Amino acid sequence: MQQNRAPPPRYPEQLTIALLGKKIHIKNVIGNLILNDPSCFDSKSDTLVKGENISFSVINTPDLCDAEYPNPDQRIIDFMAFSHPGLDLFILVVDPENAQEEKVVGQITKLQDVFGEQITKHLVVMSPDLQSLEALAHLEEVFNVPIVAPTDNLPIECRTWCPVGHSFVYEYKDYSQGVVLRRKAAIEKSRAKNNWGSEDTDATSQATLQHNSAPAPPISTSVLAAPDRWFNIVLLGLTGTGKSSSANTILNTGGSKQDITPFRSEASSIPVTSHCEFRFMTKPFGIPVRLVDTPDFFHEDLRDPEAHIEECRKYCQRGQCVVLLVLQLGRFTDGERGILLKLEKRLGWKIREETVLLLTHGDDLRGDLVKHVETHPQLKSIAEMCSFRCHAFNNKILDNKQVTELVKKIPNYKKRFPKIARKEESGCQLS
Template sequence: MSYKKVSLIVLGSEAALKRALITVIIGGDEAAKSSYLKESEIYENNNYKIIYTPDLNKPSKDIKSVFVYNKDHDRSLLVVKEGFSTGEVWKQIEELHKLTGKSTEEFIVVLPLIHEHTESYPFTCLKISNLFSTISKMAEDRRQKATSTSHADHPDDPMKVAGKPSDSRVNLVLLGMSGSGKSASGNTILGKTIFPSKASSSPVTAECQAEDKEIGSSWVRVIDTPDIFDDDINDFTKKQHVNKCKELSEHGSTVYLLVMHVSRFTDGERNILRKLGEAFGSKVHEQTLILFTRENDLMQGDMTQGAFIHSLTPDLKKIVTKCDNRCVWFENKAPSSGQVERLMHVVHQMLIFRNNSAGSWWRFSR
């Protein structure tokens, strides 16, 4: 059954940034890429139609034509680079207003992921993570409206729900020391208590365990693991845990979530990436992001995420740098809906931008 795609016009003065944004939204599966007007292109898949526009320093008639031919588009996105001038951006919006007849409020400025709000802007703005969740919800709502309200029960193979092949699954493997919050983070991602989680002086998780859930447009398998980095565990038991983990994540793409406590960095974690490489391969860091738990500890200390990153000890900084500065924060005691959306955005970034230098624009920190 057909439904109206989410239509986006992407504006800006930096071609690389505009294409990076389009790649984040479309991914590598665009169904069509066609010339539209002079120096303009259309990218489409099942959910989105995205119009790449000429750079804003090009003749204005080409930009105006894009809006004439796309009167019913859903969003106008103005992409800016890190270190942008508020005055210059507002000037661009005013010029677009005069050129297209659209109100200034209709132009949404897409901020770099690293950017922190330090002032009150005169324009509407969103970080890419918030934008992605907004348009994903729009696409999901349209799919649901176009689908019959009666659904059959899930088939035995959950990977075939809604026509999803098994290789479309995303495996999220939770790794880390005992007490770091692996199981609690898994429960936050799933939105319900599946993995045993409690304060304890001894490890609570004894075996690898997996649970599947559809999150947004992805079918996700969350895999909780025992502490395979504990030096007191014998090599045979460690190997059993690793093999079970590999078996559970055999199908689909895999991202490793290295779970760490924001207020505690132990001696056992100093060599955790080396141990991770020994277990899952020397390039496993390319598939790894850091999931910091106990975000409220930062708030209580009046510390921003950016300040936390800059205050890291040299050993922890090496781990974060090795994982290409990919970090997310969870508060499992009082989880917010935005936590999982932000996590999934970073996960999709990794899968899209692996080995793609354009992805550096979206990283949390340089």
């Protein structure tokens, strides 16, 4: 007889996440990215390992869908015992070698068979390979699960993927709760005996626990198989000019958000963006684009500005980026005098060659933008340095056209964005 199950307690400060999939090294990197700790997961063997900080408890699992493994049921029981009474999110990590549709469908179906149909409400399919993501994109509708790439913003995104109000609860339809609880007690006893550090000596399991009780410092970790395939759109400028709002306007191209966490944006005289953040998108550009929001490198409240400049240099590479230098229409401060020259000095190359001057509060513009710029000597000086590539954004509205027109001002845009160029020739707008 099935036992009554009470919902697991909610831990609003710490979420439990399980990493599923076949390639341990990719799961290691994603687990480290979630925990902001590059050394937490480093196992080379397919074992059950747990790492945590104050925000997340991450369980790195062996391949639970491998029917060829001796005694596969024991792997599943061990995992259920390790994560009892439930968890918040499953991440199915798909590597390029196993990205064929039939394999991924088989894995998801297996998970549904073992843990119940409701698992898809707590499931995200993740791949570091762009081609795999594109090939599997239609499965979003089939299983109603996100198909995503890992990013440096993964800790934030994990919270958005977790269903609000409840965790996933095991159904115990194939493995009784009594068996799972007995296995949990055996694992905990073995861990205590081994001082929480070495591998479980029980022959049926190699479950280990890595303790990371203190939060790790933020880091930037690239988990893409081919990071140079991403074209970078980098927004630079001082605090209060509207960099984050402009980035969100680009993210929202198409009239609705693309299931991507927006950049934090609010009116403030102190920096809201405290470090380089980025989001990945392929629509509507037709190529992989990394949209990068940056802090005000010249603000007195920014700690260790050189470290942030060094981070920005990774995305500001000649031939692989466009810079959007963001200023507010109708407001030019002393700090913005010579700003393009100052940025070039800090970044180490003439970014003017790849810069578009982006003016926010475009709804305040009266008349022609170029004429407005020409009548303001400081603006004109900057515009001349970047070959008068100027554009205005009204970040209060969702308007595909203003993004379309911005793209047309990116140097060599037809070569860089052939899909957009073809749409322009056919008279279509971005979508």
